[in-house]
Amino acid sequence: MQQLEAIKSYKTFAAGDQIMWRGDALIYVASVVQGVATLSKTMEDGRIQMVGLLMPSDFIGRPDRQTIDFDVVAATDITLCCFARKPFDRLLDTVPHVSQRLMEIALDELDAARDWMVLLGRKTAREKIATFVEMMVRRQHVAGLGLDKQPLVLPLTRDEISNYLGLTLETVSRQLNALKKEGVLRFNDRRRFEVIDMHALHAASGDDADGGVLS
Amino acid sequence: MQQLEAIKSYKTFAAGDQIMWRGDALIYVASVVQGVATLSKTMEDGRIQMVGLLMPSDFIGRPDRQTIDFDVVAATDITLCCFARKPFDRLLDTVPHVSQRLMEIALDELDAARDWMVLLGRKTAREKIATFVEMMVRRQHVAGLGLDKQPLVLPLTRDEISNYLGLTLETVSRQLNALKKEGVLRFNDRRRFEVIDMHALHAASGDDADGGVLS
DNA sequence: CTCATAGCTTGATCTGTATCAAAGAGGAGG
DNA sequence: CCTCCTCTTTGATACAGATCAAGCTATGAG
Incomplete structure (x- = not known):
């Protein structure tokens, strides 16, 4: 984990700032230190659906994916703890524990997304x-x-x-x-x-x- | 991969059969050979929301999760290629390629779930x-x-x-x-x-x- | 302190989809 | 071939939530 320490840095954004655009190359992965960010998709005609909400301890980024398919926007002032993509990926290959943790995160998000589908479709x-x-x-x-x-x-x-x-x-x-x-x-x-x-x-x-x- | 061959078996279900119940222990993982199955959640009062559709080549099962939080039902007659849970998990620890593939699958499902959220919420x-x-x-x-x-x-x-x-x-x-x-x-x-x-x-x-x- | 502005509330009305109701297929089993 | 039974279609009506339209209220800048 010392290796992770070596490549991390902090970034801050003001409320309203766009953190990443849909289609952007994913040049870093990050976790939220404090503040809130939204993940959302916009249809051609402007209709918007949020597909996730990032709060402290949540993680942005996906192993082996080069781009993201939604916008990430700071809802409040926010601080991220960022890791450059390349060294992070190398770490994945060498430290199995990290990739296991990422799998857990992905499955948690999947469960949350499915619960949200019930909310959107039926509540x-x-x-x-x-x-x-x-x-x-x-x-x-x-x-x-x-x-x-x-x-x-x-x-x-x-x-x-x-x-x-x-x-x-x-x-x-x-x-x-x-x-x-x-x-x-x-x-x-x-x-x-x-x-x-x-x-x-x-x-x-x-x-x-x-x-x-x-x- | 020969190890996978050694522990696999086929199961078939008739249209309408329940394949797994919400809360069930996940005693095997499986991929769909042919046929279609639905993943769905039911609210207390009976409202139902499907949260996924399994078609040939799709995969059921999640590393490190003991239960599932939705029902799996055969929509048509269906054939699954099943792997017992325990040996499959052992395989995960020893063959990195398999767990990488599972991560890809999980992320694909997550993307699909988010697209579906747009459909449910805004279309x-x-x-x-x-x-x-x-x-x-x-x-x-x-x-x-x-x-x-x-x-x-x-x-x-x-x-x-x-x-x-x-x-x-x-x-x-x-x-x-x-x-x-x-x-x-x-x-x-x-x-x-x-x-x-x-x-x-x-x-x-x-x-x-x-x-x-x-x- | 005053103004501008972005965000919020509240009311009136409209409409897409749900709900309720009944009748029309199509297939499986006798 | 007929008879269920399940699935589907179609119509009439109701209603939750959208849309349209003013106002209201904080907050931050000047």
């Missing part, structure tokens, strides 16, 4: 929003913060959320405000919120009871 | 159907059949297609018949069809011009 607007908020809660807890760290942050605008969930921004706004009115969420400002009724939130998500969220 | 019913039919054309060509092999087969019922595309069976039926009426497709029976106007089909898919389908 109602309400269920989509509840699932999204629950995910924000879970991921911000995992990010080393205490279990009762409140308020939490919505790292995306209403418009970005709508592109993640396959909705319009108006529908996102209405559903979020409905959850507020019902006393499930409380907002300090547009970005900062607290979950008042975790049980109701989960019940609204359409997911199996006790997915282990509260454990 | 209209018409675009979904056109994309699906185009995919059937492409995959049946790849399966070693001549480029002009017609008629082609729809290996799924209208109901199954609706679960793949995030629609209802009625909408699938209507859209398919609309394409027929417009002279884009021709049906011999419910399952066998020909593409009359490939260009119109592609134009209706919502995908970028010339995705290399016709080349």
Whole structure:
């Protein structure tokens, strides 16, 4: 792993910056140190679908692939820990443990993508929003913060959320405000919120009871 | 690779048979020799979303994962080439080429899942159907059949297609018949069809011009 | 402090797809 | 050849969410 240390460097981007363009050569791989980035695809006529959300500890890059097929954009100010592609690939060939870890990451992403397919194809607007908020809660807890760290942050605008969930921004706004009115969420400002009724939130998500969220 | 030969066996299933249940221990990995199987997830209340379609040459199984999180069902009669899990895993540790190939497969699936997310989240019913039919054309060509092999087969019922595309069976039926009426497709029976106007089909898919389908 | 602007909310209306309902094939088994 | 039974088609209607259209509210620049 000392070899990895030798080739790493940090890069920062401001909120809104494009980190990589669809079709770009993948000249480095990186992991997110702090901040949030979005992976998204745009159709010819401008319709956008987010296909992933990168948060601290997430990884960008794919062994043996030269390009990526989506845009990567900084949603907030973000710091990446980057490894130049060439030496990283060499490392893969020599250290089996690294490539095993990458396989795990790829399979985790695949599982997440499939869960998202259920959300996009079959869930109602309400269920989509509840699932999204629950995910924000879970991921911000995992990010080393205490279990009762409140308020939490919505790292995306209403418009970005709508592109993640396959909705319009108006529908996102209405559903979020409905959850507020019902006393499930409380907002300090547009970005900062607290979950008042975790049980109701989960019940609204359409997911199996006790997915282990509260454990 | 002789080691792989030594541990393989064939299994067949009839159309409709459940091949693996969600949560099942993954006691073998397999590749599809012939026939089609579906991967799908069912919500508590019965809503179903297909998250993948296995056709000849596709692979089931994931290194280092003990269970799967979706159902695998035979859509047609199907033959699998199976490898017992334990010896297969041992092989992974000793033959790097195999695990590289598995990584490629996982990344291909991830790309496919992300494309499907765009379809589910942003495409209209018409675009979904056109994309699906185009995919059937492409995959049946790849399966070693001549480029002009017609008629082609729809290996799924209208109901199954609706679960793949995030629609209802009625909408699938209507859209398919609309394409027929417009002279884009021709049906011999419910399952066998020909593409009359490939260009119109592609134009209706919502995908970028010339995705290399016709080349 | 004031303005400009990007993001958000809220209301009215429209529409694509779901839902509900019923009847029409096609194939398998007797 | 008839009879189920499953799959499919087709029509009528309902509704969730999109679209269109104002306003509103933070925030950052000047």
